[in-house]
Amino acid sequence: MHARAVTASAAALLGTAALLLPLSPARAAESSARPLVIAHRGASAYAPENTLAAVDKAAELGVDWVENDVQRTRDGELVVLHDDSLRRTTDVEEVFPGRAPWKVKDFTAAEIARLDAGSWFGSAYAGARVPTLEQFLHRVERHHQKLLLEIKNPQLYPGMERQILKVLGNEGWLDRPHVRNRLIVQSFSADSVRTVHDLRPAVRTGFLGTPPVSDLPAYADFTDQINPSHGSLSAGYVSAVHALKGAHGKPLEVCTWTVNDAAAARRVAGFGVDGIITDTPDVVRDAVRG
Template sequence: MHARAVAVTTTALLGVALLAPLSHARAAHGGDADGPLVVAHRGASGYAPENTLAAVDKAAELGVRWVENDVQRTRDGELVVLHDDNLRRTTDVEEVFPDRAPWKVQDFTAAEIARLDAGSWFGAEYAGARVPTLKQYVDRVEHNHQKLLLELKNPQLYPGIERETLKVLANEGWLDRPHVAGRLIVQSFSADSVRTVHELKPAVKTGFLGTPPVSELPEYAKFTDQINPSYGTLSASYAASVHAFKGPHGRRMEVFTWTVNDADTARKVAAYDVDGIISNRPDVVREAVRETVDSTGR
C-alpha cells in the first residue's frame, strides 16, 4: 500500500505536465482515438426534453454514441427514467393530479406516470412525450446502436433497486458479453449502491459520482472502475491520481466529468486527460475536443 501511495503522489505531480498524448490514452483505455468519450447527459437534453426517448433519438441524430440516464422506481415497482424524485419540473403532474402533492415518483403507479406529458415544458414540438420505463429506454438505445451510462438515482429511496435494475438489463439482453464489455456503465452518487452493483454482477463496469479524497481511492478501486466528478471539482493532478490505480477489472481507473456544456470548459477538462465528458450539448463538446486534438496532435 505504501508503494501505491508513492505512485499516486508521483503520478499526480507528473500528470500536470500531461505526459501521455490523449489519443494514446484513449486507445489504451477504451476511449475514442480523437479524445475523451462524449456522453449525452439525460440524452441530448440541450435540444430535447431530458430523459425522454426524443432525447435519445436526438443524441443519435447528432452522432453521439453514449447516452446517460437516471433511474427511479414507481409505487408499484416499475423502473422509470427520470432525474428528479418528484414529477413537477418535467411533467404536467400538477394539472393531471392536482391533489397529489408533493408529486413524488414513488407515490405514483407506472400507469399514472404514463399519462403525463413529459415534453411540453421543453417545447410545443415535444408535447405528448412520455416518461419512459427503463425497458423502453434501453430498447430505444439498443435500436439506435448506442451505449448507456445508467445512473441509479436516489437509491436510498428505493431499497433493492440495484438488483431490480440489473434484472431489467438482463431481460433486455444488456448483460451479455458484448454489452458488458463496451456498451454499459452503471454509476451512482452512492458508494454503497455502486458496491452493491459490483457484488451482484462483477462483470458490469461501474462509476462513482463524486470527488473522494485521494487517500480513499484505494478503497474505491476495489469496486468501481470510474471516479466521475463535477468539472468544478476536477484538476489535472486529481485525474492523474485516479489514473494511477487499477479498478476491479484490472484496468486503469477512469474519469468521466460532468456537466460540461461549453467549448472552453470542454477544452480545459480534455487537457486534464479525462476519459469522458458528460454534456447536455454533446455536439459542442465533441467539436471543441476535436479542435484541441487537431491543433495539438494529442
Template sequence: MYARAVAAITAALLGVAALLLPGSDARAGDVVGEHVLVIGHRGASAYAPENTLASIDRAARLGVTWVENDVQRTKDGELVVIHDDSLKRTTDVEQVFPHRAPWKVKDFTAAEIARLDAGSWFGERYAGARVPTLRQYMRRVEHNHQKLLLEIKNPELYPGIERQTLKLLANEGWLDRQHVAGRLIVQSFSADSLKIVHDLKPAVTTAFLGTPRMSDLPSYASFTDGINPSYNSISTGYVSAVHAFTGPHGRPLTVFTWTVNDAPTARRAARYGVDGIITNKADVVRAALQAP
C-alpha cells in the same frame, strides 16, 4: 494491497508536483480531446426534453454514441427514466393530479405516470412525450445502436433497486459479453449502491459520481472502475491521481466529468486528461475537441 496503495498515492502526488512546475503544462497548446468520449447528458437534453425517447433519438441524429440517463422506481415497482425524485419539474403532474403534492415518483403508479406529458414544458413540438419505463428506454437505445451510462438515482428511496435494475438489463440482453464489455456503465452518487452492483454482477463496469479525497481512492478502486466528478471540482493533478489506481477489472480508473456545455471548458477538461465529458450539448463539445 496497502503497499500498492501507498505506492500509487506516492506516484500520483509526484505527478501532481511535476504538473505544477513551470512549463509543465506541455499539452496546453496541443490538439486535445482526440480520445475523449462525449456522453449525451440525459440524451441531447439541450435540444429535447431530458430522459425522453425523443432526447436519445435526437442524440442519435447528432451522432452521439453514449447517452446518460437516470433510473427511479414507481409505487408499484416499475423502473422509470427520470432525473428528479419529484415529477413536478418535467411533467404536467400538477395539472393532472393537483392534490397529490409533493408529486414524488415513488408515490405514483406506472400507469399514472404514463398519463403525464413530459415534453410540453420543453417546447410545443414535444407535447405528449412520456416518461419512459427503463424497458422502453433500453429497447430504444438498442434500436439506436447507442451505449449507456445508467445512473441509479436516489437508491436510498428504493431498496433493492440495484438487483431489480440488473435483472431488467439481463432480460433485455444487456448483460451479455458484448454489452458488458463496451456498451454499459452503471453509475451512482452512492458508494454503497455501486458496491451492491459490483457484488451482484462483477462483470459490469461501474463509476462513482463525485470527487473522493485522494486518500480514499484505494477503497473506491476495489469496487468501481471510474470516478465521475463535477467539472468545477477537478484539476490536472486530481485526474492524474485517479488514473494512478487500477480498478476491479485491471484497468486504470477512468474520469468522466460533468456537466460541460461550452467549447472553452470542454478543451480545458480535455487538457486535464479526462477520459469522458458528459454534456447537454454534445455537438458543441465534440466540435471543440476536434478543433485544432
C-alpha cells in the same frame, strides 16, 4: 490505510503523475479521439431530458453514449427520470392536483404513463412520455448506442440495484458485448456502486463525486470510474485517479459533468479526462476534436 495505496506513487499524490503515466487506454478500441462525449439525459439541450426524443436527438447528432437516470414507481416499475419528483418535467400538477409533493414513489407506472413529459420543454414535444427503463433500453439499442446508467436515490428504493440488473439482463444488456463495451452503471452512492459490483462483477461501474486522493484506493476495489463535477477537477486529480487500477484491472477512468461550453470542454480535455458528460454533445465534440 488500504494496501493498494502503497502502489500509488508519491508523484501521483502530488499531482505530477501526468508526466509519468499515459492516459487510460480503455477507450482506444472505441474511438481514436479522446475524450468520449456522453449525452447527458440524452441530448437534453435540444429535447426534453430522459425522454426517447432526447435519445433520438443524440443519435441524430452522431453521439454514441447516452446517460440516463432511473427511479422507481409505487408499484415497482423502473422509470427514467432525474428528479424524485414529477413536478419539474411533467404536467403532474394539472393531472393530479391534489397529490403534492408529486414524488415518483407515490405514483403507479400507469399514472405516470398518463403524464406529458415534453410540453415543459417546447410545444414540438407535447405528449412525450416518461419512459420505462425497458423502453429506454430498446431505443438506445435501436440506435446501436451505449448507456451510462445512473441509479438515482437508492436510499429511497431498497433493492433497486438488483432490480435494475434484472431488467438489464432480461433485455440482453448483460451479455459480453454489452458489459465490455456498451454499459456502465454509476451512482452518487458508493454503497450502491459496490452492490452492483458485488452482484454482477462483470459490469463496469462509476462513482459520481470527487473522493479525496487518499480514499481513491478503496474506491478502486469496486469501481472503474471516478466521475466528478468539472468544477472540482484539476489535472493533478485526474492523474491521481489514472495512477490506480480499477475493479477490472485497468487504469481508473474519469468522466466529468456537466460541461456545456467549448472553453470548459477544452479545459477538462486538457486535464486528460476520459469522458465528458454534456447537454450539448455537438458543442463539446467540436471543441475537443476540432
